[in-house]
Amino acid sequence: MEYEVVIGLEVHAELSTQTKLLCGCAAEFVREPNTHCCPVCLAMPGTLPRINKRAVEYAIKAGLALNCDISEYTRMDRKHYFYPDLPKAYQVTQHYHPLCKNGYIDIETEDGVRRIGITQIHLEEDAGKLIHDQYETESLVDYNRSGVPLIEIVSEPDLRSPEEGRIFLETIKSILEYIDVSDCKMEEGSLRCDVNVSVRPKGQKEYGVRSEMKNLNSFRAAHRAMEYEVKRHISILEEGGEVLRETRRWDDNLGKSFPMRTKEEANDYRYFPDADIVPMYIDKEWVTKLKEEMPELPSERRERYIKEYDLPEYDAGVLTSSKALADYFEECLTLYDDPKNISNWVMGDILRITKEKDIAHEDISVTPKQFTDLLRLVDEGIISGSIGKNVLEDMFDTGKDADTIVEEKGLKQISDEGELLEIIRKVLQDNPQSVEDYLSGKKKAMGYLVGQTMRATRGKANPQMVNKILKEELDGLKEK
């Protein structure tokens, strides 16, 4: 039987506000445990929360970027459960009246653009963190993260494959980076997601029974978990079994999911309004102002690259996939005005190097100035393109400027006709067979001789000149 996959995602993104959601503690990530907490975020008796307006603003921005309606009336609720990382034993969140509703984003898939619905975005506080591995029988709690503002972005069950799920996550991440409301650093836990997966026979209207996996902290894990669940569901159905409505735990090391709890065992969170935080009436003018101040979104930027810089759709898509990369590209453009050449180098070489060296786009160490200086060395024929690629790698490793590396390593291109002629004559002398082959009509031998010449100069020979001189010399021999 053919099955249709149905996936819904919940993305939790920490907002990059300076202070926490309900108190004045710094929200930044710090390693020293329990240094960013106060009586309020430790839930000492008698303390009261104060909502961070900036966090509300960031959540509204996210709502606008994801085409949501911004609620005029919104309110915080309490979600109750006991866990040592949750000091009040309830999380301040939004259950009944979320801040943003009814949005969507367009994602680019192989089958073209797909519109994915956003059910809601709500504002909530993060919990602290348990540390289990320091002592055998005790766990420690770090409350630095307790109360850091989060938004939870809930998608409609509109995604039809794990691949679409992955693209959705990347698109969300890119948008949040563009509007600068979240660092989106997965390794620091500032972006996490829950996935809901079900499958149904193709053509069936009702959804299949879904399973949920919580707190996946990398896109790769999320993608693998979705793929695994899809396969698991299908194989259960194929065997005539029944999928259980349950929450499962994803073990990324084993690449498997395990049952955690069924619906019957699920917590009753006893949601109810938080009377310590007054309901919020969102001023329309404020929303309008935020809308006007909205930075360019990835899709807008992509369009602009195609129109303004005449870049192919593919290039524009890659360059704008992360804000940091696009910003880098544009900074290069202010120093060097060949967009396509920058694009080729960024997509080909910079992305290859950052991937190999696991460097985030924000952390590209070669400055746009250094990079465009390198491009100029190639353009001016001072070094060849292929040497340029090696120089770029050296620049990443050493931080040195291109001309310094060229100088130090003696990589300057040999464009002196006399010097090249001498080398080429030597090459011809050493390879009589190839010369004979060429003269007898085997044009391929020319390539070999060019290669030998480049080798003799360790790649420094100006390739156009090598071609020209070689041809002249060989043609000269022919005439004899």
Add this chain to the structure above:
Amino acid sequence: MELYKLTIHEANELLRKKEISAKQLTESVLKRIEQVEDKIDAFNTITAEKALEEAEVVDKLIAQNEGISSLAGIPMAVKDNICTLDVKTTCSSNMLKDFIPPYDATVIERLKRENAILIGKANMDEFAMGSSTENSAFKKTKNPWDIERVPGGSSGGSAASVAADQAIFSLGSDTGGSIRQPASFCGLVGLKPTYGRVSRYGLIALASSLDVIGPITKDVTDCALVLNAVAGLDTKDVTSSSNPVDDYTTALKDNVKGFKIGVPEGFLDNNLDDEVKNSIDKAIKLYEKLGAEIVDIKLPHAEYALAVYYIIACAEASSSMARYDGIRYGYRAEDYKTLEELYKKTRSEGFGSEVKRRIMLGNFVISADYYDDYYLKALKVRTLIKEDFVKAFEKVDVILSPTSPTSAFKMGEKRDPMAMYLSDIYTVPANLSGLPAISLPCGFDSKGLPIGLQLIGDLFDEKKILQAAYTFEQNTDYHIKKPIL
């Protein structure tokens, strides 16, 4: 004259005239505590040493002819659910038996700024759940008018300490009548200000949408003086109001001519003790005589107030109590093998039975299956009750009723929780609607026990109830009588 008998305004006058020192006053109160505390059991903690140090500071100010505030050098008792920096704040619960807050409640900060002197932390029903102070985990406070009787609750220690002259005034908290009912049982003036008039920061929450801090005093003038000190916006409490604060002493006028006093239909019928009814009838007549107009009003949804109150108060309490998990502070059970066992044992051992009862009731009414039928419905009825009052205040200036259906009852008399809950019937509507309400003495029954009169005002209109109360007080002498100890 024993100094401990003084009111705030009497003591202030003597201090200003340098006829007494703050140290003498504090010593007198401490001596009184030594004499009667064994009988009354009003305090969980007595801060004698600190109090004397603070008194000396005030005396220095007086000696330097610095102007002093109305509360400077005045010894006060503070209910043990209001956080005091470096002084144990226990909520009369084993859960917080040794809890010492690293911060002052905003009201305490304000009173300290006025140089009021903390003399001790007053006993209460555990986490303010109760109407008799019998639910304290530590001790049972006695009513100074009859030590076999309860002082009321939950601010029983706050009321008993003032009635027994162990403090010149006290602070209580009122979620469903916890200031007014004990004030009534102990023959004192107790004010529940408008919700939001006084910051709740540092008040250990029972029910966030209902809790208010207020004064318990020997007379109405003192009540206005304390309110002046504690009222006002606090940025630490977003539910506190930016509504401008009056000088409440300007309301201390002996005049109710033209005042329209509403008496709710049916309020003086069922469940009301005859002697209480008599006193209330007499009070109504006195007001008429003084030139007020008595107006019959209807509060059609008031009969649901008690049910609505216990649903909302328990729902919020169950949430407020959640943080006492034994992880970061407070009591933690000793023997446990798993996290779940740590939670269960800590909470089973740390909380008393009334707290557990309300946690269970509260969790039930906000559970997914019952939320709509109980909690949500209660919220809707709460809105109707509020609207009743809005309509009533279109016609009247203040609303009059008894504070409690009876005078102080005997210890152990109300073993059925429902019977205990019924004693809040007149007080909870003001909490549900956020309205200010005052209780003041309006007579004594045949057993010699004080009876309280409640006046409810419109939102942020504390001045009218203070004026009506002051006028009543000026024309009666119930507030002057003291219990014999």
